[in-house]
Amino acid sequence: SGARRRVLRADLLDFVADPGFVPPAEAPGVRHRPDHRVLIEGDRIVAVRPAAAGWQPLPDDPPALSAPELAAWAQVPEEDHRGRLLLPGFIDTHVHCPQLDVIASFGTELLDWLNTYTFPAERKYADPAVSQAGAERFLNALWAQGTTSAVVFPTVHKCSAEALFEHAAAVRMRLVTGKVLMNRHAPDGLRDDVEQAERDCVDLIQRWHGRDRQAFAVTVRFAPCSTPEQLVMAGQLAQGHAGVYMQTHVAENRDEVRWVAELFPSARSYLDVYDRDGLIGPRAVLAHGIWLNDEDRAVLRAHGAQIAHSPSSNLFLGSGLFDWPQAQQQGVNVSLASDVGGGTSLSMLRTMGDAYKIQALQGHRLTAWKALHTATAGAAQSLGLSEEMGRIEPGLLADLCIWDVAADEVARHRDNLASSLHERIFAWLTLGDDRNLVETLVAGQTRYQKKHAA
Ligand code: GUN
Numbered sequence: 001s002g003a004r005r006r007v008l009r010a011d012l013l014d015f016v017a018d019p020g021f022v023p024p025a026e027a028p029g030v031r032h033r034p035d036h037r038v039l040i041e042g043d044r045i046v047a048v049r050p051a052a053a054g055w056q057p058l059p060d061d062p063p064a065l066s067a068p069e070l071a072a073w074a075q076v077p078e079e080d081h082r083g084r085l086l087l088p089g090f091i092d093t094h095v096h097c098p099q100l101d102v103i104a105s106f107g108t109e110l111l112d113w114l115n116t117y118t119f120p121a122e123r124k125y126a127d128p129a130v131s132q133a134g135a136e137r138f139l140n141a142l143w144a145q146g147t148t149s150a151v152v153f154p155t156v157h158k159c160s161a162e163a164l165f166e167h168a169a170a171v172r173m174r175l176v177t178g179k180v181l182m183n184r185h186a187p188d189g190l191r192d193d194v195e196q197a198e199r200d201c202v203d204l205i206q207r208w209h210g211r212d213r214q215a216f217a218v219t220v221r222f223a224p225c226s227t228p229e230q231l232v233m234a235g236q237l238a239q240g241h242a243g244v245y246m247q248t249h250v251a252e253n254r255d256e257v258r259w260v261a262e263l264f265p266s267a268r269s270y271l272d273v274y275d276r277d278g279l280i281g282p283r284a285v286l287a288h289g290i291w292l293n294d295e296d297r298a299v300l301r302a303h304g305a306q307i308a309h310s311p312s313s314n315l316f317l318g319s320g321l322f323d324w325p326q327a328q329q330q331g332v333n334v335s336l337a338s339d340v341g342g343g344t345s346l347s348m349l350r351t352m353g354d355a356y357k358i359q360a361l362q363g364h365r366l367t368a369w370k371a372l373h374t375a376t377a378g379a380a381q382s383l384g385l386s387e388e389m390g391r392i393e394p395g396l397l398a399d400l401c402i403w404d405v406a407a408d409e410v411a412r413h414r415d416n417l418a419s420s421l422h423e424r425i426f427a428w429l430t431l432g433d434d435r436n437l438v439e440t441l442v443a444g445q446t447r448y449q450k451k452h453a454a
Pocket residue numbers: 096110114118221222249252313339342
């Protein structure tokens with residue numbers, strides 16, 4: 001009786017420390033456990049055991065796992081993924097649900113792109129039916145890429161946040177979102193006002209924050225779209241409600257940075273527009289942060305805020321090259337994000353591949369270890385959720401993905417020639433996509449499964 005039990009058998013890969021920007025062979029924190037069993041009960045990981053140990057008691061077993069209990073576990077049909085990788089599900093720290101409608105739109109930089117494609121598309125989410133269908137399509141698409149948790153922008157419409165909360169809560173997926181605040185420099189149908197926005201946010205906090213793995217984020221679109229009065233209100237919301245997040249964009253594009261300087265002449269910098277109203281705290285997630293200065297990075301560090309680095313979007317919109325090692329050296333938390341629809345793929349593998357190339361253009365080298373840590377345990381830690389997700393560990397929720405190392409002939413050939421674990425994993429990360437994904441579990445339940453070829 002009780003919660004459903006599952007036993008997954010595979011090669012486990014997760015991270016117990018930040019591998020940093022050091023050569024792969026010297027990187028700390030890499031935990032590779034070939035041929036292990038993961039015991040899952042209900043939504044949680046109960047134990048992780050080497051398959052070679054069979055069902056004999058081990059010194060590392062949790063106290064509750066007595067010999068009779070182990071005998072009962074031995075009766076659970078094993079899900080045999082030997083030779084495959086089992087990783088924590090990926091965490092995408094900045095992505096726009098409604099922008100699946102404009103992903104892969106041609107030809108513009110940020111400010112034109114917003115006006116030409118994004119704002120018109122987001123207006124449709126005023127319709128609750130569009131919001132509901134969009135949220136469902138979006139979450140399914142995340143799972144189909146191995147993403148099990150996300151920090152999400154909906155639209156200005158309350159119903160768009162509501163729809164995401166409803167669908168994520170129904171499957172107990174860790175999701176951070178909140179209705180977008182924007183009361184100027186946007187078309188009709190896409191602006192709120194300070195008082196109604198505040199009422200909507202308070203209502204969403206009361207009904208969703210802290211429930212079924214949902215968390216509210218004060219969601220400032222970006223400084224140009226909010227009046228100073230709305231930013232003050234946003235700061236009060238962030239300060240006045242324990243545990244809420246804050247998400248926004250900062251210093252993405254040079255024209256944008258110039259515009260912010262014109263709109264807020266008394267601010268020390270773009271980041272300062274947010275900081276002076278109390279919006280920068282340990283739960284602040286700021287997308288991009290390409291054009292910050294040392295003082296800005298010191299502010300982010302002092303508050304424990306994080307930059308959601310969005311490499312695919314930065315390349316696609318021609319925004320610039322984020323210097324990740326510099327941010328790391330100056331003590332800023334950095335997570336990885338798809339930023340769809342500025343980004344061109346929901347795949348965190350593709351996102352990591354793009355991050356590698358952005359660092360390569362600056363003479364840096366991003367290891368698979370650093371990239372994968374950032375997309376799993378690192379993101380969980382910078383979101384304050386490392387006791388809930390990001391590693392394969394007893395007591396954590398079972399947000400897990402099973403991957404084939406190679407999905408086609410070229411990848412198989414390359415894999416056969418690999419002579420170290422990092423070489424194998426780096427080739428998987430670089431060549432892989434959703435064809436490699438076998439199964440996605442969110443809180444212990446299968447939410448995506450690869451269709452077998454006919
Ligand atoms: N800045 C303000 N809004 C947006 C957005 O939707 N996408 C990106 N990439 N940057 C933004």
